[in-house]
Amino acid sequence: MSLDVSSLYFSYARNSRLILDDVSFSVKEGDLLAVLGPNGVGKSTMFRCILGFLPHYQGNIRLNGRDIRTMDHKKIAKYIAYIPQSTYPVFNYTVFDVVLMGLTNQVSLLASPNQRHIDEAYAAMENLGIAHLQNAGYGEISGGERQLALIARALVQKAKILIMDEPTANLDYGNQFRVMCRISDLAGEGYSIILSTHNPDHAFLYANRTLMISGGRVIADGTPEEVLNAQLIKDVYGVDVHIEDYQYGSRRHKLCIPIDGGVGKHE
């Protein structure tokens, strides 16, 4: 399963500001692509183009070589699942009901899920370690558990590309870690994952590719270790950072530490 985006341009109205300006990248099986960039640079717009919600783009988005403009929502949903930021739901469905919704594509229009579908939904929840929450209200569990429920929902959709809009937004430190670990496990299982994040350390820790977007343009594309450097982060976010190599046991990683004024503790 591969996704190729080439020369993607997008603006909401003719002659208005370009939200996406010549964006190109591709994702292969097992990739975990972290998309970085300041608020409002077009990350979400890019995701919406890929998901087929915004058809009036220029350029090409190809799934396994096939233009997504020739595919309807049902077809795209077979290949790409979308995991939005977890929000508080209007109706307090049980976690199980939420996961079951991922089967929409596989249950015929006028039918309800059968036992096989129910077992699939159950297996996905077990896979993500939230099976014990099945009858809890989706609005009553923690943000991290909600995010895992949405990931389980995407898994039962059986799409191999997962697009996640800031999966760690609004999560506490522990939940950020647990959710990111599950996501990186999924990449290991062969899913292709595109996620947006604001934390360069998440790119260093979990991603094998990173895409830096600023002003609608791709300004860096490569492995996080190659492309994420102090100069790039200074240019994009306006923050002075120090990138530190560290070793803990057998693991070697990079770490991004802000060093700008006011950050150091006053003694």
Next chain:
Amino acid sequence: MADAVQISHSSSDRKLPNYRLRFILLILSVVVCIVGSFAVGRYSLGISDVVLVFLSSLFSAANSVFSHYDAFFSIFFSFYPLTVMMEMLSAFFAGIFDLFPLTLPGPGTWDFAVYSVLFNIRLPRICSAILVGAALSTAGAAYQGMFQNPLVSPDILGASTGAGFGAAMAIYWDLGSCAITMFAFAGGLIAVGVAYLISHLTRGSATLSMVLSGILIGSLFSATTSYIKLVADTDDQLPAITYWLMGSLAGATVDDVIFAGIVIVIGFVPLYLLRWRMNVLTLDEDEARSMGVNTNLLRLIVIICATLVTAVAVSISGIIGWIGLVIPHFCRMIFGYDYRRIIPAAAIMGAGFLLLVDDFSRTIATTEVPLGILTAFVGAPIFAYLLMMGGKRS
């Protein structure tokens, strides 16, 4: 909690409340309501009388139908085992029918007035209460899901005010009861149609602009209705319009019931079949589309069906508020949020609730109390209670 994670689950030990039992209890209480409603009213009848009259007429009806089929079968089937079976069955039924006239009084022994009250007055009235209650609650549940707003009611798109305008026109022109129903139905559909067209010409969120244009059209139609009331004859037309607008099933005829029944079934069947899909449609637009749902088309189908049943319900009953708002909430408390259960539960509970309210409307005062007034008196406290309960849970 940690222990719960380690226990290996299978789908069979999902612990959910026993919804089947709750459905059975709900249906039973509605059946009790129906039987009770036949006995309640100005012409008082004992429950046992009601049951006896119904059983005897049921048996005589079954008898005539069966003897008809008996002849049918003996002509067309000479197939041996079937014929034998049919003959045994017919002997069995003949035995029963020989037996029952001895214990059950036949139609002839009943006072004509009892029949008249039961079949010409109460039966259409009870049927229309069931139809209207089921229609408004189901439509309310569907609207709340489609607009992702639990405070929406079935007249949000102007169906009720449009219907009120149509009815007021028909009363003003002295067109008779059948025309009132038809005008009300047409008025409801026109109001929603115009609201939909306006929402299409506006920018921004589709659901929000639909609600806003519904409110706009609603207030326009209610202003027009006010004007008709102003110019209407104060001796008979004005009271008739006012009474119609407050909602009543007193005038429900057999024709009304048949017309409304057919349209409500036509609108209800798609809602029932699409009930699981409605869960997905209550999500954010992008989220639903990313799961492969053609949200625009499905939402439109659900809204059209809900509007159809609302318009036809209002056309035979007048404007009855609160049911479409309160009953879906009550259903969620008892049956959870899954639309697979909400749609049938809302239909059954709405039917039972309106039947009960209509019984009160017939009995609590010397004149009939309009339903719109009673549902407000019952609905508002229930809704306040639900709001407080909801506040405690979250």
